[in-house]
Amino acid sequence: METGRPEDAYGQIQYRGLIAWPERLRREAPLLARVLAASPVKAILDLGCGTGEHTRFLQSLGYGATGVDASEAQIRAAREADAGSDGAKSRYVHGDLAAIGDLVPAGYGGAICLGNTLPHLTDLDALQRCFCGLASRLVPGAPFLLQLLNYDRILDRGERTFPLAIRPGEAEGEEIIFLRLMTPQADGALVFTPATLRYRPGQEPPLELISAQNVALRGWRRAELEGPLRAAGFEVREAFGTMTGDPWIPGASNLVLWVVRA
Numbered sequence: 001m002e003t004g005r006p007e008d009a010y011g012q013i014q015y016r017g018l019i020a021w022p023e024r025l026r027r028e029a030p031l032l033a034r035v036l037a038a039s040p041v042k043a044i045l046d047l048g049c050g051t052g053e054h055t056r057f058l059q060s061l062g063y064g065a066t067g068v069d070a071s072e073a074q075i076r077a078a079r080e081a082d083a084g085s086d087g088a089k090s091r092y093v094h095g096d097l098a099a100i101g102d103l104v105p106a107g108y109g110g111a112i113c114l115g116n117t118l119p120h121l122t123d124l125d126a127l128q129r130c131f132c133g134l135a136s137r138l139v140p141g142a143p144f145l146l147q148l149l150n151y152d153r154i155l156d157r158g159e160r161t162f163p164l165a166i167r168p169g170e171a172e173g174e175e176i177i178f179l180r181l182m183t184p185q186a187d188g189a190l191v192f193t194p195a196t197l198r199y200r201p202g203q204e205p206p207l208e209l210i211s212a213q214n215v216a217l218r219g220w221r222r223a224e225l226e227g228p229l230r231a232a233g234f235e236v237r238e239a240f241g242t243m244t245g246d247p248w249i250p251g252a253s254n255l256v257l258w259v260v261r262a
């Protein structure tokens, strides 16, 4: 099956409009503050920053924030949003997380990688290069907060979809529907198919496909991440099941790892 490159896939998805960002940032802020409070240097990397909402949020809290993303379209949107905002500016770097060790200078005091970004690294070699490269960019004691879907639950239960996200459209009565399908492959990979549909009540057909693509993912389980993190020089501090700090259990919605550069 053909899969889209990250830059193509995320260039097409109206990602920024599909997430209720103020609510999400409010929900996530306490855990981010708790973890990043221990940062020895107030400079944070946002890995897979997308359109830079977390990057700008951290910058607004007084950190020097650098967002890194493989999608040129996402980085462009992040820079545009930054240019239109008040206050200190974040920095954005275009590139692959597997090469993070070559993309930014050393000396960062912490890092985040949120919103199911890590599964875009689909093989162990890329994952190890990402963790080792990141460890080389962080000072000792730097925290790293990693959030992805809980693939222990998804794979064990054979889950194929997520709840639909529905947002108001531009025209009167229109709604934009974000549908996400996952198709496990025999080799352990997952094909993720995000699709955006327009619902036009009263018209035939009432649903119009705006975009759909295949993205290759790897549903990393907790045990598959903790070994490479330790091998790269991180200590696992705590595992949560949500971004509001609930403990991780096999049926949790998310896997959120708080690790620290030894």
Ligand SMILES: C[S@@+](CC[C@H](N)C(=O)[O-])C[C@H]1O[C@@H](n2cnc3c(N)ncnc32)[C@H](O)[C@@H]1O
Pocket: 006, 007, 010, 047, 048, 049, 050, 051, 068, 069, 070, 071, 074, 095, 096, 097, 098, 113, 114, 115, 116, 117, 120, 121
């Ligand atoms: C689901 S979005 C998450 C964005 C944001 N961190 C959040 O929490 O909402 C995943 C992001 O990872 C980026 N990405 C995918 N593969 C990547 C890679 N190998 N290197 C850097 N960024 C990548 C995509 O372009 C996309 O912006």
